[in-house]
Amino acid sequence: NAGVMQNPRHLVRRRGQEARLRCSPMKGHSHVYWYRQLPEEGLKFMVYLQKENIIDESGMPKERFSAEFPKEGPSILRIQQVVRGDSAAYFCASSAGGGVKPQHFGDGTRLSIL
Amino acid sequence: AQSVAQPEDQVNVAEGNPLTVKCTYSVSGNPYLFWYVQYPNRGLQFLLKYITGDNLVKGSYGFEAEFNKSQTSFHLKKPSALVSDSALYFCALYYGNNRLAFGKGNQVVVIP
Numbered sequence: 001n002a003g004v005m006q007n008p009r010h011l012v013r014r015r016g017q018e019a020r021l022r023c024s025p026m027k028g029h030s031h032v033y034w035y036r037q038l039p040e041e042g043l044k045f046m047v048y049l050q051k052e053n054i055i056d057e058s059g060m061p062k063e064r065f066s067a068e069f070p071k072e073g074p075s076i077l078r079i080q081q082v083v084r085g086d087s088a089a090y091f092c093a094s095s096a097g098g099g100v101k102p103q104h105f106g107d108g109t110r111l112s113i114l
Numbered sequence: 115a116q117s118v119a120q121p122e123d124q125v126n127v128a129e130g131n132p133l134t135v136k137c138t139y140s141v142s143g144n145p146y147l148f149w150y151v152q153y154p155n156r157g158l159q160f161l162l163k164y165i166t167g168d169n170l171v172k173g174s175y176g177f178e179a180e181f182n183k184s185q186t187s188f189h190l191k192k193p194s195a196l197v198s199d200s201a202l203y204f205c206a207l208y209y210g211n212n213r214l215a216f217g218k219g220n221q222v223v224v225i226p
Contacts, residue, residue, distance in 0.1 A: 004157070031212065042118075042204055042216035043158070056211050091157055098212045100146045100165055105157030 002027065005074075006092050006106035013082050014114045021077040021109045025094030032075045033103060034067055037089040049075060079111075087113045116141040116209040120217035128225050133195040135220050137188045137205030146208035147188040149179055151201050152219070158204060164188060175199070195224045 005024040013019050025032050030051055035043040045059040049069040060067065064082075069075040079086055089110050093103035117140045127133050139145055146165050150158035162173025169181045179190045190203060205217040 006157075033212070033214075035216075040218070042218045043214075045213050045215070048212050056213065059213075093158075095212070100163065100208050102148065102160040102163060103214065104160065105150075107155070107157045110155075 004029075004092055004094050004104055004106035006109050008109060009107065010110050010112070012112045012114060015083055016081050019079040019082050019086070019111055021079075021090050021092075021111070022074045023077070023092030023094075023106060024074040025092075026096075026104055029094035029096050029104070031095045031098060032069050033093045033095075034075075034077050035091045035093065037091060037108070043091060046077075082111075082113050084113045087111055116207055116215050118205050118207045118215055118217040120203075120205055120220050122220055124221045124223060126223045126225060127195045129197055130194050133190075133192040133199065133222065133224070135190040135203045135205075135222060137190065137217060138186050139188060139205075139207050140186065141207055141209060145181075145183075145186075145188075147179075147181065148206040148208070148214065149173065149177070149188075149190050150204045150206060150216075152204065153201050161190070195222075197224045197226050200224045 032049045034046040037043050047060050047067045048056040064080045066078045089108045091108045093105045095101045095103045119138045148163045149161040152158045162171050164171050164181045172178045202219045204219045206214040
């Protein structure tokens with residue numbers, strides 16, 4: 001019974017390159033969330049998606065960041081033209097429904113920008 | 115505005131002693147509160163939640179949390195700490211539209 005799967009676990013990019021982070025939710029889960037964790041800080045909400053729809057992207061930076069959850073395949077968080085400040089751990093979570101159902105987290109992708 | 119505060123940076127406790135991790139919240143409307151634990155290089159694991167009903171909520175691995183509306187608190191507790199409980203603990207508040215607001219986390223160190 002696989003949990004939330006994120007890959008890669010570690011990603012190194014040079015400034016100006018693109019970073020693509022992938023997330024496969026738990027089986028049966030159709031709600032996906034992306035969070036960013038900076039050192040010694042809690043998780044910050046970025047975006048909430050359901051299949052083929054962005055429901056809430058109020059936590060996403062206005063530029064360079066985008067997310068999708070296609071009908072087939074994993075959810076993708078895409079960061080274009082990365083900068084040093086994008087270095088962080090990015091976590092994906094999924095839930096079986098909305099509201100107060102617990103969110104189940106993947107092990108994260110640690111993005112390092114050289 | 116909604117927020118969660120975890121006032122202590124690190125909690126040190128001897129193995130076998132009671133463990134408490136503090137959390138206070140601020141929200142308009144009913145509070146829906148969660149505790150998660152994070153081990154090194156891993157994602158967050160759900161421990162327990164308070165939605166309504168009994169103020170004492172029991173969760174995984176022997177943890178429980180007490181909801182106190184008058185003090186706007188939701189402290190996490192364990193009667194007898196284990197070395198394996200050493201981890202980062204996050205309190206979270208649901209604030210609508212499927213969003214969670216997390217506290218900054220507390221590092222728990224259980225000393226053998």
